[in-house]
Amino acid sequence: MEGNAAPVHIVFSSLEKGADVDNKQKIIPSCGAYCYAFTSKTEPTMNRQRNSLAVAVLLVFGLSLATAQQKAKHVPTPSEFLGFEVGADRKLADYRQIASYLKAVAAASPRVEIEVLGKTTLGEEMIMAVISNEDNLRNKAKYKDIARKLADPRGMSQAQVDALVAEGKTIFLLTCNIHSTEIGSSQMAMEWAYKLATTQDEETMRRLSTSIVLLVPSLNPDGQIMVTEWYRKYVGTKYEGGPMPYLYHHYVGHDNNRDWYMLTQVETKNINRMVYHEWFPQFWLDEHQMGTNGPRIYIPPNSDPVAQLVNPLVHRGNNLMGADMGWRLEEAGKSGVIYGYSFDAYWPGGTRNTGWWKNMYGVLTEVASARIATPIEISHTELQGGVKGLITYEQQINFPNPWPGGVWRLRDIMDYELIVSDAALETVSKYRPELLRGVALMAKQAVESADAREFWRIPVSDQRDPIAATNLAALMTEHGVEVRQSADKSAFLIACAQPYGRFVDEMMGIQRYPEVHPAPGSGILEPYDVAAWSLPLMMGVKAEKVRLAAGDDLASTVMKDAPWPSGGLADKTFKYHFAGARGNNVFALVNAMQKEGGQVFAAKLGPVHAPVFVFGAHPQLEANARKLHVQLQSTAALPEGTTQLKPLRIGLYKSYIPAIDEGWTRFVLEQYGFNVKNIENKAVKAGNLNEAFDVIILPDSSREVIVEGRQGREGYSEELPPEYTGGIGKEGVRALKDFVEKGGTLITLARASEVAMGEEFNLPVRNALAGATERGRGVQTADFNIPGSLLRVYVDANHPVGYGMPQEIPAFFDGPIAFQTSAPATDVQRSVIAWYPDSARDILISGYAHGAERLERKAAVVSFTKGKGKIVMFGFRVQHRAQTEGTFQMLFNAIYW
């Protein structure tokens, strides 16, 4: 499902605050573990031979010659190829089988080619099937070029645009299975590819003559394999179809669909490159699944609210597709179709949404889930609304034919998906000229509606962390945005008047959430996910919108590769080299040099006692400093009062109810070279933690999850196999306290702070927001709701956790945690390291804040020393989704404190 607001309770594919319930991973498939099923067991011999023959043909003639003449005529059906009935109850093809099948289709059919998009996090090949008629595939370079030109029609006359529209084909991207438990579309992709490859139906052939389909069978191959493995392992047991005790992506689980503006994960990057640098599809359909107890399928239009900067033509195109999907579903007798439900037209974080600001049509479908591949029976009394667009489960105009309840199975999911995939292709084919002309028109309007002299200006060096500024410029380039460098190279300049100019404004500016009331006197429609994505604020980068004098930009040049700040040693003959403890990469250098066995010291230098890291001379120091863009000063002697740092062993707690923040924390720490290992319940309970760790981090997760291994909410929750049950227990909490007293550092992120605020630790702090209703569902009822916004926070930069930070920062806040401390007895020292303003009206910087007055004068980051150790509690999201680069340093500081 897309996210938090999805309708009903389903255990294995979460509805609530993703962090707790979403599946995720821990079993990392070893290479070879999967080299099984389809070649050795399930694939019938005949098909294997046929496949080998096709492969042999390819080897002999080379891929480029494998056109119609060489390709075998028989395209196997998915079931024939895999040796089991695809879509049958309790049967799943894993990603490797799916990829093998699509390759076999490509080998046999002149209408299908395979493109490799790159590798996944765990090293799988990420593939895409390109499907069209033979002619179009032969000329695909030309059609890519036309799509690229229509996406950026600057300098073209209307006649030239019209000529390209007349000649072009719709490039239609269909992506499946980004959320791995939403497994149906990965299976459906094989059936749909087979149909398109083999049909002689005149109408389908016509569609393929006007369109090129880009079919991505899974946006998360690693997770698809994990889910399939888990399902197969427990099929036939009481855990069949139940939740996994780990995230379904090596790092980010369900949040892989929260990554589309920050582009941190390799899978996101692979698709982003294909979309915005190679193929320029005009239309993107992303197929998901949602909960089990509501409508059977969500189709466009989206629900409110609407993003101000998205060209309305995007929604018009999306709604055409939605109308056709609804028509074709009803025609086929499929009930339970809803639109205008749950999924808004405001949030830019998911797959195709980001494209809206780049003049791309993009829609989402969500089909009700089964229990993975196990059928589920829903009584009519269990059907529920309760979500924006369907408050009670009953007939209404956006839901004219409610599903009556009954059995729901994988086959149903795939059948609904096959219909909407066909309808989507029908739409992009039927409206080909309009859609293509629309893309060019929107690009033109983006350019013409902006002030040609307005630019976002990012100074290169006048930054707290110049590397972050370059990161931002590079990120915008990766998005396909044109980034320029000023003639004197002192700034990056991003024109507002460019085809992706509205994306630029959305990402560089601040957000003000639109308060839409669905009925008189009602609360407002709640944000779907987070409400702020202001990249400069999140990354801690200074940027301002400026109006240049006419011609000022003319001397600027479009940036191809980001000009990173130069790094290195001032004088390599010296024995010591140092840099201020400011900026994230200096920590990466500290970690890299410790890994190399180099000496690293902490010191305070100069009249202001600025904290610095001092590096002993080492053969790898210069290369690492250069690679990390860190410029070091050189000195002959070690400054007074230095402390040698030892390599730190970091334990990152991992619960069996997967916490996405665990994955993000691991990702961020690994990116910066920290030595981090997961620590699970058993190891925490066993105690003696100081033997293995210097620092333990509890990622954002509720106390119930960590201590008891259960969700805080009441009611039924499905059991995991016994080895995955329970939490750290009271003895685990005592072991953490013991760890601190013996000299360890415990860092708690957001909600996990409640573990250290419990009676066991007996600290003079409580959650000032305890009891706040976190968020309502759909229509806001909560008394406090800050669902992911940037808030103003003041920092004590003299505290070791605040070193290198400005006195005022934008901090990302997404849950009701803030600290009320009090003066302790003499055996405990407490520090308030960061705090919120005195007045609520100063608190919100970007996003949405309801009830902000409850944060007035509350602490945002606090620390305690107890025994020989320390506890640091972060209330805001210091490394949220690897996006808040501007506050990473506080986490790094806390680790090295």
Ligand SMILES: [Zn+2]
């Ligand atoms: Zn989803």
